[in-house]
Amino acid sequence: QKEVEQDPGPLSVPEGAIVSLNCTYSNSAFQYFMWYRQYSRKGPELLMYTYSSGNKEDGRFTAQVDKSSKYISLFIRDSQPSDSATYLCAMSAGGYQKVTFGTGTKLQVIP
Amino acid sequence: SQTIHQWPATLVQPVGSPLSLECTVEGTSNPNLYWYRQAAGRGLQLLFYSVGIGQISSEVPQNLSASRPQDRQFILSSKKLLLSDSSFYLCAWRGQGDSGANVLTFGAGSRLTVL
Numbered sequence: 344q345k346e347v348e349q350d351p352g353p354l355s356v357p358e359g360a361i362v363s364l365n366c367t368y369s370n371s372a373f374q375y376f377m378w379y380r381q382y383s384r385k386g387p388e389l390l391m392y393t394y395s396s397g398n399k400e401d402g403r404f405t406a407q408v409d410k411s412s413k414y415i416s417l418f419i420r421d422s423q424p425s426d427s428a429t430y431l432c433a434m435s436a437g438g439y440q441k442v443t444f445g446t447g448t449k450l451q452v453i454p
Numbered sequence: 455s456q457t458i459h460q461w462p463a464t465l466v467q468p469v470g471s472p473l474s475l476e477c478t479v480e481g482t483s484n485p486n487l488y489w490y491r492q493a494a495g496r497g498l499q500l501l502f503y504s505v506g507i508g509q510i511s512s513e514v515p516q517n518l519s520a521s522r523p524q525d526r527q528f529i530l531s532s533k534k535l536l537l538s539d540s541s542f543y544l545c546a547w548r549g550q551g552d553s554g555a556n557v558l559t560f561g562a563g564s565r566l567t568v569l
Contacts (some may be wrong), residue, residue, distance in 0.1 A: 351495060352542075377557055386544055386560035387498075425491060433558070439505075439548065442554070442558055446497035 349432055358454050362419040366432035366445045369413065375407050378417045381429045381447065391406040391417060422452045423450050447450030456481035460545050460561035467568055473532040475564045477545030480526065485547040487528040488558065489520055492542045504528060540568045
């Protein structure tokens with residue numbers, strides 16, 4: 344079993360839809376959770392960062408962490424064609440511990 | 455502000471030729487530096503990381519090597535490329551996020567094709 348599982352998609356949604364992206368993990372030591380967005384042929388860019396359980400909102404994006412279920416989510420409201428990218432979840436135990444990535448979910452928002 | 459540069463952006467090399475990919479970071483001192491490889495549909499694979507000049511840790515044994523000749527410079531090398539080395543290579547540095555934790559910041563990547 345992989346430490347972090349992420350559905351690779353692709354996920355196609357119409358413009359304006361609410362998108363839900365998810366990851367599950369097995370390592371209970373993970374405390375820091377990140378979402379990266381990666382456009383084609385570009386490096387990943389940090390989108391959201393959360394510590395421990397709870398929600399964090401930034402504009403149209405909401406990151407949610409449920410440590411009891413070992414489950415994290417990224418919600419995108421009012422999705423736009425410019426949101427079309429691959430979304431990678433990442434997590435670590437903190438400090439300078441290794442960051443473990445999901446394989447990424449490819450999202451396409453159709454105009 | 456901190457920036458990270460990677461070059462070359464694109465590289466086509468014959469099998470058996472040498473490789474040198476460079477990464478530099480600006481606006482920070484003594485960063486932790488990382489080299490990742492990303493194959494299509496396979497996620498990010500950590501290759502090397504460095505906590506200081508001359509200090510290199512290898513995560514996966516292969517025909518690649520890394521060096522850190524200066525505080526903010528990280529180099530990925532190979533003496534003889536294999537077809538299987540074709541991939542997208544990413545350099546990253548690690549800085550402080552909220553609550554004292556560390557997040558990775560990536561460069562734009564170097565796409566290597568070995569023919």
